[in-house]
Amino acid sequence: MATKVDVIGEINKYDFRAEERYVYRARKGLDRDIVAEISAIKNEPQWMREFRLKALEIFESKPMPTWGGHIDVNFQDIYYYIKPTERQGHSWDELPEEIKKTFDRLGIPEAEKKFLAGVKAQYESEVVYGSLREDLAKRGVIFTDMDTAVREYPDLVREYFGTVIPPTDNKFAALNSAVWSGGSFIYVPPGVHVEYPLQAYFRINAAQMGQFERTLIIVDEGASCHYVEGCTAPMYSSESLHAAVVEVIAKRGARVRYTTIQNWANNIYNLVTKRAVAYGEALVEWVDGNLGSRLTMKYPAVYMVEPGARAEILSVAFAGKGQHQDAGSKVIHAAPYTSSRIVSKSISRAGGRSSYRGLVKIERGAKKSKSNVVCDALILDPYSRSDTYPYIELEEQDVMIGHEASVSKIGEEQLFYLCSRGLTESEASTMIVAGFIEPLVKELPMEYAVEMNRLIALQMEGSVG
Amino acid sequence: MVLPDLKQDLHFTAEGFQNVILPRPQPEWSREFRLRAFETFQELPWPNRSMEEWRRTELRIFHLENFVCWAPVPDPLPEVPSALAPRLETAGRIVSLNGRKISSSVEEDLLEKGLVVECLEDSLSGPHEELIRQHLWSLFEWRTDKFSALHAAFWTGGTFIYVPPGLKVEKPILHVAALAANQADVGHTLIVVDEEAEATVVTETTSLDPAAEGLFCGGIEIFVRPGARLRYVNFQNWNQKTFHFARQKAEVAERAFMEWTLGALGGRLAKVNQEVVLNGPESEAIVNGVMFAEDRQHLAYHTRQDHRTGQTKSDLLYKGALQDHAHLVWRGMIRVEPGAIRSDGYQRNDNLMLSDTARVDCIPGLEILADDVRCTHGATAGRVDEEEIFYAQTRGLTRREATRLVVTGFFQQVLDRITIDSVREALGDIIQQRVREYRSRD
Numbered sequence: 001m002a003t004k005v006d007v008i009g010e011i012n013k014y015d016f017r018a019e020e021r022y023v024y025r026a027r028k029g030l031d032r033d034i035v036a037e038i039s040a041i042k043n044e045p046q047w048m049r050e051f052r053l054k055a056l057e058i059f060e061s062k063p064m065p066t067w068g069g070h071i072d073v074n075f076q077d078i079y080y081y082i083k084p085t086e087r088q089g090h091s092w093d094e095l096p097e098e099i100k101k102t103f104d105r106l107g108i109p110e111a112e113k114k115f116l117a118g119v120k121a122q123y124e125s126e127v128v129y130g131s132l133r134e135d136l137a138k139r140g141v142i143f144t145d146m147d148t149a150v151r152e153y154p155d156l157v158r159e160y161f162g163t164v165i166p167p168t169d170n171k172f173a174a175l176n177s178a179v180w181s182g183g184s185f186i187y188v189p190p191g192v193h194v195e196y197p198l199q200a201y202f203r204i205n206a207a208q209m210g211q212f213e214r215t216l217i218i219v220d221e222g223a224s225c226h227y228v229e230g231c232t233a234p235m236y237s238s239e240s241l242h243a244a245v246v247e248v249i250a251k252r253g254a255r256v257r258y259t260t261i262q263n264w265a266n267n268i269y270n271l272v273t274k275r276a277v278a279y280g281e282a283l284v285e286w287v288d289g290n291l292g293s294r295l296t297m298k299y300p301a302v303y304m305v306e307p308g309a310r311a312e313i314l315s316v317a318f319a320g321k322g323q324h325q326d327a328g329s330k331v332i333h334a335a336p337y338t339s340s341r342i343v344s345k346s347i348s349r350a351g352g353r354s355s356y357r358g359l360v361k362i363e364r365g366a367k368k369s370k371s372n373v374v375c376d377a378l379i380l381d382p383y384s385r386s387d388t389y390p391y392i393e394l395e396e397q398d399v400m401i402g403h404e405a406s407v408s409k410i411g412e413e414q415l416f417y418l419c420s421r422g423l424t425e426s427e428a429s430t431m432i433v434a435g436f437i438e439p440l441v442k443e444l445p446m447e448y449a450v451e452m453n454r455l456i457a458l459q460m461e462g463s464v465g
Numbered sequence: 466m467v468l469p470d471l472k473q474d475l476h477f478t479a480e481g482f483q484n485v486i487l488p489r490p491q492p493e494w495s496r497e498f499r500l501r502a503f504e505t506f507q508e509l510p511w512p513n514r515s516m517e518e519w520r521r522t523e524l525r526i527f528h529l530e531n532f533v534c535w536a537p538v539p540d541p542l543p544e545v546p547s548a549l550a551p552r553l554e555t556a557g558r559i560v561s562l563n564g565r566k567i568s569s570s571v572e573e574d575l576l577e578k579g580l581v582v583e584c585l586e587d588s589l590s591g592p593h594e595e596l597i598r599q600h601l602w603s604l605f606e607w608r609t610d611k612f613s614a615l616h617a618a619f620w621t622g623g624t625f626i627y628v629p630p631g632l633k634v635e636k637p638i639l640h641v642a643a644l645a646a647n648q649a650d651v652g653h654t655l656i657v658v659d660e661e662a663e664a665t666v667v668t669e670t671t672s673l674d675p676a677a678e679g680l681f682c683g684g685i686e687i688f689v690r691p692g693a694r695l696r697y698v699n700f701q702n703w704n705q706k707t708f709h710f711a712r713q714k715a716e717v718a719e720r721a722f723m724e725w726t727l728g729a730l731g732g733r734l735a736k737v738n739q740e741v742v743l744n745g746p747e748s749e750a751i752v753n754g755v756m757f758a759e760d761r762q763h764l765a766y767h768t769r770q771d772h773r774t775g776q777t778k779s780d781l782l783y784k785g786a787l788q789d790h791a792h793l794v795w796r797g798m799i800r801v802e803p804g805a806i807r808s809d810g811y812q813r814n815d816n817l818m819l820s821d822t823a824r825v826d827c828i829p830g831l832e833i834l835a836d837d838v839r840c841t842h843g844a845t846a847g848r849v850d851e852e853e854i855f856y857a858q859t860r861g862l863t864r865r866e867a868t869r870l871v872v873t874g875f876f877q878q879v880l881d882r883i884t885i886d887s888v889r890e891a892l893g894d895i896i897q898q899r900v901r902e903y904r905s906r907d
Binding site: 406 | 804816818823825826829832834835836837840845847848
């Protein structure tokens with residue numbers, strides 16, 4: 001049952017919110033009661049409640065994945081639902097020096113800084129983005145959090161929810177389906193073009209970066225939008241497991257771009273299922289940057305189900321000390337004249353391990369399909385590791401498929417050249433790494449690109465070629 | 466020389482192991498090893514598609530009980546068909562039937578210089594016992610799955626080739642392995658090319674009956690010692706009813722060189738693990754694969770290039786063409802161990818699809834645990850370019866001739882890397898014969 005808790009005494013390295021207040025906190029552990037309770041707290045309709053309970057059964061019946069990284073999580077030792085009240089209570093000055101330094105170095109605006117650090121419960125979105133939201137509403141664009149969407153747009157949600165990633169897809173998608181909370185819901189009506197990136201910050205009064213976020217984006221025929229989620233600032237959480245689900249539906253002729261930069265704290269298992277369905281002539285782009293976390297397993301996917309659909313996936317992974325980035329992408333060509341392009345860049349340093357794991361599948365009948373995959377990896381020291389596991393499955397002859405991958409270290413000649421121009425070895429390395437990830441950075445909105453470059457510099461600190 | 470004949474039929478069962486395998490004359494260490502392997506064989510489950518390694522391979526059509534090694538060597542000996550034997554001038558030959566030697570010969574002067582081309586089982590207790598004991602099973606990972614354990618427990622006959630230090634054998638050594646109807650070959654091949662020696666070894670597999678089922682469950686272990694050079698050709702040309710399960714592994718020592726060419730043409734279902742271990746500075750391996758599958762053939766080749774030390778080089782090129790309902794799987798891995806700096810690894814796989822109904826899975830892979838390396842892989846797949854066919858037709862070629870030309874051109878890149886003329890020509894000819902008229906759907 002729900003309990004009223006005023007003070008949580010649990011403090012660890014990242015939990016600097018010593019005196020958070022919660023209205024509800026479900027007890028630790030996972031069973032039917034907890035799931036039913038989450039549903040009840042949220043006042044959900046019957047179908048969602050049944051969906052959650054069914055998903056729980058699926059979660060329990062599925063074995064842990066035996067591939068990818070090593071996952072050491074006790075599912076009964078996790079709070080699956082916490083409803084926050086006002087999350088403020090302490091000042092900027094109370095934050096650990098290291099974190100403040102990180103924010104300063106990243107050059108994050110004061111307002112965002114406080115939100116990201118958990119000083120403020122909400123980013124002051126009303127003030128900053130109010131006019132934008134008004135404009136969206138006028139054109140029929142729905143942009144809200146998922147919990148609200150279930151209540152206010154039940155028909156729309158019910159039609160699409162769980163259709164791209166059913167709970168049976170994998171163990172962590174099932175877990176998310178059972179206990180999801182928060183995340184974004186976007187609907188763009190036919191023919192509407194949203195010119196500016198929609199950012200998670202726009203939303204108000206929602207549990208923001210939940211552990212079990214659920215995002216659903218529907219872009220109707222001929223419409224377009226760009227959604228930006230996450231941030232380059234380190235995200236702190238006392239819980240060790242994050243299992244999000246992102247579903248994207250791009251109808252005929254639609255264009256969707258989904259940009260994520262995630263920089264989790266080093267104790268986090270980040271296990272995300274992201275998948276898009278692209279209908280005729282639609283274009284889906286995933287831009288995905290993964291930094292931090294202990295283990296990330298994330299493979300953004302695009303199912304091209306009608307002729308002419310396109311997919312572009314751009315990903316960058318940076319694995320530092322004690323980190324394993326097992327990231328990649330999946331493209332399924334299920335219709336003729338579909339095309340996909342995947343560019344993956346990974347960097348390993350200080351004993352980190354980055355793996356590219358991807359799938360290109362051409363189904364029978366998907367003739368004239370084209371796919372090109374390029375994976376480049378950079379290893380910065382002898383203790384780090386880089387893997388590439390691309391899977392290519394073809395059931396159709398009339399296609400063009402190419403895959404390339406290479407692994408190398410920073411070239412001595414490049415370093416030497418830069419050093420001869422007066423840079424230190426560390427500065428030179430940083431510059432080379434920045435050049436290496438340039439294809440991703442240039443796709444980011446300006447402020448993210450700047451932050452990303454600073455972040456790489458921060459990660460590179462103290463590393464020598 | 467005594468033929469290593471079996472006393473009675475060998476079934477792959479506990480009785481077969483007790484009554485046929487254990488009583489065979491062999492040193493005690495071999496008997497003990499077989500007992501352990503047999504125990505493992507019984508413990509392990511049959512591979513199934515929930516195992517990543519076997520996910521793409523359907524084993525339901527395979528039934529071990531359908532196969533037997535029969536006791537008598539037929540008299541008179543049957544004619545053994547071979548694509549390579551008539552073309553090669555050899556330094557030594559060995560012919561086996563169902564894994565057991567039926568004839569062998571080595572040029573007189575090479576025999577005197579210590580070249581050995583013999584049945585492995587016969588050699589177990591001969592003058593090379595210690596050498597064999599040191600090497601046998603040291604590369605073959607017999608605990609991996611039920612097939613590898615089966616091979617380790619039940620192997621009979623086999624081939625042993627030893628090239629003593631410094632000996633340079635110019636002409637190829639040919640091993641022809643033949644299989645009769647419904648028979649099994651569980652032979653093991655051990656090749657040791659000693660320091661600074663040089664040799665060329667060609668293995669060809671062939672079926673006596675083009676339409677009868679057969680089973681090959683074998684292993685190959687190859688040692689290229691410091692400074693030695695080996696060119697090895699493995700020409701798998703069974704009929705299209707044969708089940709082929711093989712683990713092949715070579716260890717290339719410092720300053721040694723190996724060129725390994727693999728032809729994969731036959732077999733109803735083939736599952737092969739080909740591994741090359743670069744185990745010393747300045748060792749180098751070139752791996753060539755030529756695969757052609759048709760009808761309902763399923764050919765799965767898993768390759769691995771293992772860079773154990775630094776300053777090593779490996780270069781793999783696999784090319785596959787497939788028609789009808791064939792299914793090709795190539796899965797490759799370049800592994801660079803920690804500290805193996807200045808390793809240079811390359812792998813490439815190209816596929817040409819000649820029908821709408823064929824299927825190919827290619828899975829290149831890299832696992833790099835050192836920083837100062839250069840490792841690259843590439844994979845492509847596509848079909849015959851309709852414009853090329855059209856162009857050839859305007860020059861007076863039939864559609865079929867044009868297709869052959871395109872396929873030949875596709876394989877030329879890998880055939881050019883084969884340095885043994887007769888092998889290169891034989892492979893090219895066989896592929897040409899098999900290409901049917903190519904017809905695209907639109």
